Amino acid sequence: HPESEESSSLLQTAVSVLQSSYLDSTSQDGFQYSQAILVENDVFLSELKAFAQAKEAAGYSQEELEETFAFLLFDNEAEAREVCQTGLRVNSSSISTLGDPAKGVYISKYADCLHPRPWYHGKSGYIVICKLIKGKVKVVSENYTTSYTCPSPGYDCHVAMSRNNTPSKTSHCQAFEQSQYYVYEVCDGSAAERPRQICPYIVI
Numbered sequence: 001h002p003e004s005e006e007s008s009s010l011l012q013t014a015v016s017v018l019q020s021s022y023l024d025s026t027s028q029d030g031f032q033y034s035q036a037i038l039v040e041n042d043v044f045l046s047e048l049k050a051f052a053q054a055k056e057a058a059g060y061s062q063e064e065l066e067e068t069f070a071f072l073l074f075d076n077e078a079e080a081r082e083v084c085q086t087g088l089r090v091n092s093s094s095i096s097t098l099g100d101p102a103k104g105v106y107i108s109k110y111a112d113c114l115h116p117r118p119w120y121h122g123k124s125g126y127i128v129i130c131k132l133i134k135g136k137v138k139v140v141s142e143n144y145t146t147s148y149t150c151p152s153p154g155y156d157c158h159v160a161m162s163r164n165n166t167p168s169k170t171s172h173c174q175a176f177e178q179s180q181y182y183v184y185e186v187c188d189g190s191a192a193e194r195p196r197q198i199c200p201y202i203v204i
Contacts, residue, residue, distance in 0.1 A: 011036040014204045017069050017129055018111040023179060027112035039084040039200045047196040052133055060135065070107040070132040070181055073114035073125050080126035080203050087194040097177050098140055098158040100148035103191035104184030107198060116173040127204050133197040151184040156197060158182040
C-alpha cells in the first residue's frame with residue numbers, strides 16, 4: 001500500500017524529529033510512538049511563510065528565520081486535532097513565568113519534557129509537532145509574580161535563562177517551565193491571538 005508506506009515514512013520523520021529533541025538521553029528508550037498524522041493546513045503554512053518574508057524584509061538573519069520544531073502535548077486526540085485546526089492561541093497556557101499568557105503562547109522545546117509532571121508508565125497522549133520560526137529571541141528571567149512580563153518590543157520569543165543544572169537536580173516542573181518558548185506577535189501595539197510563526201506539522 002503506498003498509503004501505508006507514506007504513513008510509515010511520516011512516522012519515521014516524526015520519530016526522528018522527536019528523538020533529536022530530547023532533553024534527557026534516557027528518553028530514547030522510554031517512549032513508543034504509534035501513529036503519525038500529517039497536518040495540512042494551508043492557511044498556517046502560508047502565514048508561516050508570510051511571517052518569514054516580513055521578517056526577512058525587516059533584516060532578520062538566516063539563523064533567526066530558520067525553521068525549528070517545538071512540541072505540545074495533549075491527553076486526547078480531539079484537543080490535538082483542535083489545535084491543528086484553529087492554531088495555537090493566546091490564553092491557552094497555565095504557565096506565566098516567561099510572559100503574559102494572554103499575549104503569547106507557550107510551546108515546549110524538548111519532546112520529552114512536555115508537561116509539568118513526569119510521565120508515568122503506561123500513560124499515553126498526543127504530541128503535536130509544530131514548525132517554529134523563533135525570530136529574535138530574548139532571554140528573560142523567570143517571573144513568578146502576577147504582574148506578568150509583557151512581550152518585548154522588537155522580539156518574537158522569550159526563553160528562560162539557561163541554568164547549568166543537571167537534570168537530576170532540577171525538578172521536572174522546573175525543567176518544563178525552563179524549556180518553554182514564549183512566542184508572540186505584536187502588531188500595532190496589540191498581541192495577535194494566534195502568532196503566525198508557529199505552524200502545526202504532525203500529530204503523533
